[in-house]
Amino acid sequence: MKLHFFLLLPVCIAMADLHAQSIGEGIEDERALYAETKQVNQFLRRFNGEENVQGERYYPEDRQYHNRRLRKKYLPILFNLENDILTQELKEEFIDLVTDRKDPKYLAFHGGDWIAELKTLFTHKGQDKEMTLFLKLQEEKVGSKWIIDHIYFEPFTRAFNPPDTNIFNDKEFLHPLSHEVGFMNIFRLFNKPDSLEYYAAKNYTPDYLTLFLYEIKKGNLKFKTVAGLKFHFFQIDDWYFELSYFNRSGYNTGWLISNLMKIGPEDKKILMKYIYHE
Amino acid sequence: MWHINKKTFILVLISLFIGAGITGCKSKKKLAREQAAMEYQNKVETAKKNLKSIMEDNGFTLREKERILQDTKDMNLNEPEILSMIREAEEKIKLEKAEIRAKEEKKAAKEEKGTKETLEMYFNDIAAAPSVDMANRKANQALDLFSSPQVPVLIIISRSGNLVDYDRPTTIARYLNYLKDQKKNLNRIDNIQYDENGKISELELIKN
Amino acid sequence: MKRISYILMLFIGFGLTQTLSAQDEITPERKRAIDSLAMEKIRDLGKYISIIGSKETPFSEAKRVIDRTLELFVDDAQMGVSSLSREEIKYYPVREYLERLMLLNYDNVTIQWFNIQYISDLELQPDGKYVGVITIYQRFEGTSDDGLVYKDTTKKDITVYVERKETQIGGKLIGFWDVLLGDVRVIETMK
Numbered sequence: 302m303k304l305h306f307f308l309l310l311p312v313c314i315a316m317a318d319l320h321a322q323s324i325g326e327g328i329e330d331e332r333a334l335y336a337e338t339k340q341v342n343q344f345l346r347r348f349n350g351e352e353n354v355q356g357e358r359y360y361p362e363d364r365q366y367h368n369r370r371l372r373k374k375y376l377p378i379l380f381n382l383e384n385d386i387l388t389q390e391l392k393e394e395f396i397d398l399v400t401d402r403k404d405p406k407y408l409a410f411h412g413g414d415w416i417a418e419l420k421t422l423f424t425h426k427g428q429d430k431e432m433t434l435f436l437k438l439q440e441e442k443v444g445s446k447w448i449i450d451h452i453y454f455e456p457f458t459r460a461f462n463p464p465d466t467n468i469f470n471d472k473e474f475l476h477p478l479s480h481e482v483g484f485m486n487i488f489r490l491f492n493k494p495d496s497l498e499y500y501a502a503k504n505y506t507p508d509y510l511t512l513f514l515y516e517i518k519k520g521n522l523k524f525k526t527v528a529g530l531k532f533h534f535f536q537i538d539d540w541y542f543e544l545s546y547f548n549r550s551g552y553n554t555g556w557l558i559s560n561l562m563k564i565g566p567e568d569k570k571i572l573m574k575y576i577y578h579e
Numbered sequence: 580m581w582h583i584n585k586k587t588f589i590l591v592l593i594s595l596f597i598g599a600g601i602t603g604c605k606s607k608k609k610l611a612r613e614q615a616a617m618e619y620q621n622k623v624e625t626a627k628k629n630l631k632s633i634m635e636d637n638g639f640t641l642r643e644k645e646r647i648l649q650d651t652k653d654m655n656l657n658e659p660e661i662l663s664m665i666r667e668a669e670e671k672i673k674l675e676k677a678e679i680r681a682k683e684e685k686k687a688a689k690e691e692k693g694t695k696e697t698l699e700m701y702f703n704d705i706a707a708a709p710s711v712d713m714a715n716r717k718a719n720q721a722l723d724l725f726s727s728p729q730v731p732v733l734i735i736i737s738r739s740g741n742l743v744d745y746d747r748p749t750t751i752a753r754y755l756n757y758l759k760d761q762k763k764n765l766n767r768i769d770n771i772q773y774d775e776n777g778k779i780s781e782l783e784l785i786k787n
Numbered sequence: 788m789k790r791i792s793y794i795l796m797l798f799i800g801f802g803l804t805q806t807l808s809a810q811d812e813i814t815p816e817r818k819r820a821i822d823s824l825a826m827e828k829i830r831d832l833g834k835y836i837s838i839i840g841s842k843e844t845p846f847s848e849a850k851r852v853i854d855r856t857l858e859l860f861v862d863d864a865q866m867g868v869s870s871l872s873r874e875e876i877k878y879y880p881v882r883e884y885l886e887r888l889m890l891l892n893y894d895n896v897t898i899q900w901f902n903i904q905y906i907s908d909l910e911l912q913p914d915g916k917y918v919g920v921i922t923i924y925q926r927f928e929g930t931s932d933d934g935l936v937y938k939d940t941t942k943k944d945i946t947v948y949v950e951r952k953e954t955q956i957g958g959k960l961i962g963f964w965d966v967l968l969g970d971v972r973v974i975e976t977m978k
Contacts, residue, residue: 334903339922342907360815444911528875550977731956737820745963763836
């Protein structure tokens with residue numbers, strides 16, 4: 302692991318070097334700033350080979366656009382190199398796949414299959430609580446926009462039991478002849494609010510987003526601030542990666558791949574559930 | 580001896596008178612004819628003199644020359660020589676007019692170039708002014724070149740074919756403040772338009 | 788006859804949409820011009836900030852410059868500031884940010900620019916305007932009269948709105964790019 306890191310370092314520095322030649326003061330600083338993947342937009346350009354080593358943009362009509370050698374050079378440094386979860390073998394397999402001579406793979410801003418996970422702080426019952434918003438880029442008639450697709454809020458999830466998937470539930474039910482007594486026995490449900498959801502349909506799932514909107518409208522939830530952001534990419538078939546921002550010194554900084562997994566079609570569902578805390 | 584009767588005397592007198600009368604009538608007609616001829620000749624001479632003076636540049640202004648020509652034409656002299664001289668004079672005036680126009684245009688262009696240079700100088704001075712006061716003073720001087728502080732300033736950011744892209748339009752007063760605050764003068768003067776008083780009424784700049 | 792007029796209409800219609808798209812289409816060449824226009828606005832912002840922050844600037848001038856600075860921004864633009872120790876951001880409306888800067892009254896304010904910037908693609912938003920983000924790095928150094936120096940290096944991600952507009956000036960139709968700055972994310976960096 303460590304060995305590879307040091308092998309890659311000269312590449313980062315060499316790239317920064319080209320750019321830093323004209324700068325007198327603070328050369329060290331500027332090299333690092335140059336090496337940083339400054340925006341998600343830049344991550345996409347570097348991933349796809351749409352930017353040269355001087356940081357100038359390549360357009361589709363440029364000969365070097367999507368150049369394989371350029372991508373081979375960039376891709377290894379687009380990973381968080383201070384992370385042992387990412388094995389060299391896995392990274393190499395991924396890089397080989399996306400830079401395949403016959404069928405190279407690129408990322409697209411408007412390509413869908415990627416979500417943003419935004420950590421925020423809300424005040425709930427007088428206390429600061431973390432709220433996770435999942436956002437997606439939605440195409441519109443004109444242009445596009447980010448929309449809130451999902452939320453995760455621990456107090457909401459805690460309030461609901463997992464759905465009743467038991468084949469045999471012998472505790473919480475309205476007996477089948479309740480209708481004959483005009484459902485007068487329904488009062489018992491409401492004496493035990495904790496298990497209310499057992500009286501709902503088998504396929505019932507709570508809609509936390511609606512709850513979230515309702516609580517804000519009622520004034521029970523108040524936005525405080527944003528606190529952290531990462532992205533989940535499913536654009537490369539059979540692969541998942543996570544993109545996070547690393548604000549640290551050195552040359553391996555900015556928006557970098559922080560997790561990488563090879564996944565099957567079933568795994569994707571499981572992974573999505575995991576991400577959404579379902 | 581001197582015996583002349585009254586009748587004879589009167590007769591002689593009458594005959595004398597008549598005789599005298601006949602000869603007097605004849606010489607008057609001739610005189611008039613001669614006089615007219617002389618006057619015409621004078622006119623021709625004057626016309627020739629006038630036209631010659633136009634040709635010879637006797638210190639007349641163009642307007643005076645035009646008046647002299649018109650007066651001469653008004654004489655309606657149907658003399659081939661005069662007519663050809665009039666044509667020459669007309670040519671001469673036309674030429675002089677063209678010369679004057681060219682001179683004026685040259686002068687105007689020179690003035691415009693002068694304004695452009697002056698303005699460039701002001702822009703540089705304001706951007707490089709060592710103090711706010713100095714910059715303000717220079718800005719006020721520069722404003723004198725303009726119709727008003729509200730004169731529009733357009734800044735071209737790119738030009739490809741017929742398609743010209745501008746920055747948001749501003750006014751000269753605001754632009755001068757911009758130079759003062761930013762201490763940089765990055766735009767060149769591309770085009771100046773003047774009002775009837777020779778003051779700048781529109782300024783077009785282009786990004787370097 | 789009908790057929791001809793129909794074809795003619797089609798052509799005319801095509802011609803119209805063509806000119807429209809020629810005006811609005813952002814070719815790489817135009818993108819570069821817009822990028823440098825936006826960068827210029829951001830440099831202007833940097834200069835204004837150092838004028839506002841400097842003690843040598845008379846109060847009336849600082850006030851005037853604050854107004855000029857706000858003209859660079861859309862209404863309600865916010866500065867969102869986070870530090871190394873705290874990921875959460877603190878919001879400041881731009882006017883408040885500038886007025887605080889004016890009151891800090893540093894003896895001397897220098898804003899050092901790093902010769903590095905990143906300009907994103909321009910993306911079309913649902914209202915037809917374009918939006919982009921320009922990332923710059925600045926070192927801020929403020930010296931107070933008692934010699935105390937406040938220093939920080941920040942990464943600034945600045946929202947830029949770009950809108951194609953037209954106006955009549957002296958009877959001439961002028962097509963211009965209205966470039967306005969929006970929310971600014973300020974991140975303290977390790978560098």
